[in-house]
Amino acid sequence: MPELTCAAVAKMIDHSLLQPTLTDADLEQGCWLAREHEVASVCIKPYAVQVAAGILAGSGVAVGTTVGFPHGGHLTAIKVDEAERAMDDGANELDMVVNIGKVLSRNWDYVAADIGAVVAAAHRRRALVKVIFENSFLVDEHKEALCHICGEMGADFVKTSTGYGEWGATDHDLQLMRRCSPPQVQVKAAGGVRTLDRLLAVRALGVTRVGATATKAILDECRARLG
Numbered sequence: 497m498p499e500l501t502c503a504a505v506a507k508m509i510d511h512s513l514l515q516p517t518l519t520d521a522d523l524e525q526g527c528w529l530a531r532e533h534e535v536a537s538v539c540i541k542p543y544a545v546q547v548a549a550g551i552l553a554g555s556g557v558a559v560g561t562t563v564g565f566p567h568g569g570h571l572t573a574i575k576v577d578e579a580e581r582a583m584d585d586g587a588n589e590l591d592m593v594v595n596i597g598k599v600l601s602r603n604w605d606y607v608a609a610d611i612g613a614v615v616a617a618a619h620r621r622r623a624l625v626k627v628i629f630e631n632s633f634l635v636d637e638h639k640e641a642l643c644h645i646c647g648e649m650g651a652d653f654v655k656t657s658t659g660y661g662e663w664g665a666t667d668h669d670l671q672l673m674r675r676c677s678p679p680q681v682q683v684k685a686a687g688g689v690r691t692l693d694r695l696l697a698v699r700a701l702g703v704t705r706v707g708a709t710a711t712k713a714i715l716d717e718c719r720a721r722l723g
Contacts, residue, residue, distance in 0.1 A: 500696075500722070501722065502715060502718040502719055502722055503534065505692070505695065505714070505715065505718050506533050506534050506535045506536070506715055506718075507534070507535065507536045508536060508695065508699065508703075508704060508705055508706055509533075509535040509536055509695075509705075509706055509708050509711050509714070509715075510535070510536055510537045510538070510539045510560060510589075510591075510684070510705055510706065510707045510708070511526060511529065511530040511533075511535050511537070511538045511539070511708065511709075511711045512538075512539050512659060512686070512707045512708060512709050513526040513527070513538055513539065513540040513541065513544070513548075514539060514540070514541060514562065514565070514658075514659065515709070518541070520544070520547075523540060523541070523544045523547065523548070524547060524551065526538065526540070527540070527547070527548045527551040527552060528551060529711065529712060530552065530557050530711070531551060531552055531555045531557055533711060533712070533715050534555070534556060534557065535557055535711060536557070536558060536705060537557060537558035537559065537560040537589050538552065538557065538558075538559060538560060539560040539561065539562065539589070539591055539707060540559070540560070540561055541561065541562070542561050542562065542578065542581070542582055542585075545559060545561050545582050545585040545586055545587045546585045546586060548586070549585060549586025549587070550586075558588050558589050558624075559586050559587045559588055559589070560587060560588075560589035560590065560591060560626075561582045561587045561589075561590065561591070562590075562591050562592070562593070563575050563578050563579050563582070563590050563591065563592035563593070563614060564578070564592050564593040564594075564595075565591070565593055565628075565658065566593060566630075566658045566660055567593060567596055567630075568592075568593035568594045568595040568596050568597075568610075568628075568630075569595060569596075569597065572609065572610045572613050572614075575592060575610065575613070575614050576613050576614060576617050579592070579614050579617050579618055579623075580617060583617075583618070583621050583623055587623065588622070588623045588624065589623060589624045589625075589626065590614065590618050590623055590624065590625050590626070591626045591628055591655060591707075592611070592614050592625060592626070592627055592628065593628045593630065593658060594607060594610070594611065594627060594628065594629060594630070594642065595607060595610055596630055596633055596634075598610070599629075599634065599638050599641075599642065600633065600634070600638070602638075602641075604641060604645065607642070607645060608645045608648065608649055611625075611627055611645060611646060611649045611651060612649040612650075615649050615650050615651055616650075619650065624652040624653070625651050625652050625653070626651070626652060626653035626654070626655045626684050626705075627642070627646050627651045627653065627654055627655060628655045628656075628657065628658055628686070629642050629654065629655065629656060629657065629673075630657050630658055630661045631656050631657055631661070631663075631666070631669045632657065632661035632662035632663045632664075633661065633662075636672060639669065639672055639673065639676070640672065640676045642654070643672075643673055643676035643677040643681070644676065646677065646681055647677055647678040647680075647681050651681060652681065652682065653681065653682045653683065653684045653705065654673050654677050654681055654682075654683055654684070655683075655684040655685075655686055655707070656669055656670065656673070656684070656685055656686050656687060657686050657687040658686070658687075659686050659687045659707055659709075661687065663687065663688070664685070664686055664687010664688040664689075665685035665686060665687050665688055665689060665698060665703075665706075667697075667698075667701060670683060670685055670698055670701045670702070670703055671701055671702075674701060674702035674703075682704045682705065683701075683702055683703050683704065683705075684703065684704070684705040684706065684707065685698040685703045685705070685706045685707070686706065686707035687707070689706040689707070689708050689710075689714075690708070690709075690710040690713070690714070691710070691713070691714065691717065692714050692717040692718050692721065695708075695714055
């Protein structure tokens, strides 16, 4: 595991800018905060990707956005088009939501094709894909199957939740996702990572990215503790 430094902690954070009430000014301020703290990425609403790309140009902070957010019910063709448009606007990380109803129906062929289509579109343009499960709706059988499918389809990350489900990242789910995913697929914890101690706890379970709105508080705490 990499040495624990504040820079390493920052590079675990996707600064989340997805709350429904965020204004244009809030989104811009969030991007400037992400740039100041040199986090891994922002995850911003699709319409604001161009703004984020402009603010973050040359910073080393990636521009991320969502696909099929928040319930994954878009047609696959729409998800692919949404991914393409986001990349046209400057996104290089895509957090896509599985079709939750199809997962609950155990229509695994549909789920695999849906994920695979977005991954293929993204990888043609060297963008990363994080596949959101929304674990609060699922049982372990669903989560395990999704981990295997994501590995087969070449996803870059598996992710616990949108942050807006009944719960977010639990230790049980993170351990399951790390265990059931192939080594090349990373795990992102989203939902409930609001303190440095919680970030360090999920890091110890094999998580390499977290989605966070409390980015400044986490990094201020890190600097106070580690210098």
